[in-house]
Amino acid sequence: MKNEFMNVPIFSGDGKVHFEERKIPTPGDNQLLIQAKANLLCGSDRNQFYNGSPQCIPGHEGAGVIVEKGKNAKFEIGMKGAVYLYDYCHKCRSCQLGLTNQCLHKNCDYGFNVDGAFCEYYLVNDYVFFPVDESVDVINATLLLDVMGTGGHASKRAQLIHKDIQSVLINGAGPIGLGLLAMSKLTFAKDLPVLINDVKSSRLPLAEKMGGLPIDLSKQSLEEGIEQHGIKNPDVAIDATGKAIARKNALNVLAKRGVLVMVGNGEGLEFEQYPDMGAPERSILGSEYFSYNEMEANHELLKNNQEYLSQIITHEYKIKDVQKSYEHFFSPDSDAGKIAVVHN
Ligand SMILES: [Zn+2]
Numbered sequence: 001m002k003n004e005f006m007n008v009p010i011f012s013g014d015g016k017v018h019f020e021e022r023k024i025p026t027p028g029d030n031q032l033l034i035q036a037k038a039n040l041l042c043g044s045d046r047n048q049f050y051n052g053s054p055q056c057i058p059g060h061e062g063a064g065v066i067v068e069k070g071k072n073a074k075f076e077i078g079m080k081g082a083v084y085l086y087d088y089c090h091k092c093r094s095c096q097l098g099l100t101n102q103c104l105h106k107n108c109d110y111g112f113n114v115d116g117a118f119c120e121y122y123l124v125n126d127y128v129f130f131p132v133d134e135s136v137d138v139i140n141a142t143l144l145l146d147v148m149g150t151g152g153h154a155s156k157r158a159q160l161i162h163k164d165i166q167s168v169l170i171n172g173a174g175p176i177g178l179g180l181l182a183m184s185k186l187t188f189a190k191d192l193p194v195l196i197n198d199v200k201s202s203r204l205p206l207a208e209k210m211g212g213l214p215i216d217l218s219k220q221s222l223e224e225g226i227e228q229h230g231i232k233n234p235d236v237a238i239d240a241t242g243k244a245i246a247r248k249n250a251l252n253v254l255a256k257r258g259v260l261v262m263v264g265n266g267e268g269l270e271f272e273q274y275p276d277m278g279a280p281e282r283s284i285l286g287s288e289y290f291s292y293n294e295m296e297a298n299h300e301l302l303k304n305n306q307e308y309l310s311q312i313i314t315h316e317y318k319i320k321d322v323q324k325s326y327e328h329f330f331s332p333d334s335d336a337g338k339i340a341v342v343h344n
Pocket residue numbers: 041042043044060061146
């Protein structure tokens with residue numbers, strides 16, 4: 001018998017979080033009540049932490065256990081898994097092709113406009129739940145979301161255009177950059193050279209430990225760094241910084257037929273048809289989150305590479321310290337990859 005009430009963190013703005021008591025909801029038709037176990041912090045939570053989240057309790061990178069189910073809901077009580085962000089419609093032309101990240105009529109985003117995984121108990125429609133194998137730790141199940149999902153999707157976007165990728169360059173060695181690094185290795189080939197740069201030296205040791213070829217932009221130029229690792233021009237560049245200058249520098253060093261994939265949101269990109277794009281036939285692609293159905297293959301990768309991938313989660317906080325966890329995550333000299341906030 002579960003409790004009737006729970007304590008939930010209220011994000012009131014100015015980087016302040018306090019707790020209030022709320023009633024635990026009851027699942028309706030096709031709904032699951034998830035007991036959240038963990039949620040990873042994300043750069044896109046910045047607005048909720050600093051400006052408040054009056055609409056809902058945040059947490060869009062959550063995993064937990066099904067504790068109750070509504071009528072006709074699929075999956076069984078006791079199953080653990082991750083919750084996909086977009087409550088997609090199933091019907092639009094994007095969803096019909098399985099491209100749920102491009103749904104034209106999505107109902108909501110869990111953790112952005114309906115309650116997410118910082119609630120100890122929250123409701124989801126069954127089709128956004130992805131169950132994981134017994135062997136997958138429930139905290140690691142969160143890796144299926146922005147880390148592996150977003151990272152893997154960007155790699156696959158590049159593969160649509162380029163059929164013989166021999167080297168990759170990643171801009172940014174923060175949480176998303178580390179996901180891109182891991183998924184480039186796991187999607188293309190473990191021994192594929194993956195260069196990874198950052199202006200923050202403190203981020204590079206973990207990237208190197210995970211098999212990346214580090215380029216410290218606080219000490220050398222991008223060209224110098226690439227050359228130092230014995231690579232001439234990478235075939236693919238994936239940008240996690242959202243910075244115009246980083247994107248332009250990456251475009252400039254791409255090989256012929258090179259592909260730039262833009263994952264980080266933020267600034268733009270200026271380029272010339274000649275010489276940047278036309279003659280070398282380069283491509284620039286956007287990439288946004290990932291499709292629900294990509295989780296199946298990523299789940300196999302997670303099962304087989306759990307130790308490697310879980311290195312990306314560098315810190316863990318209890319839910320009562322969620323404010324502290326964000327202060328750590330958003331501090332300018334943060335040493336964190338992904339931070340997990342766990343329920344008791
Ligand atoms: Zn996220």
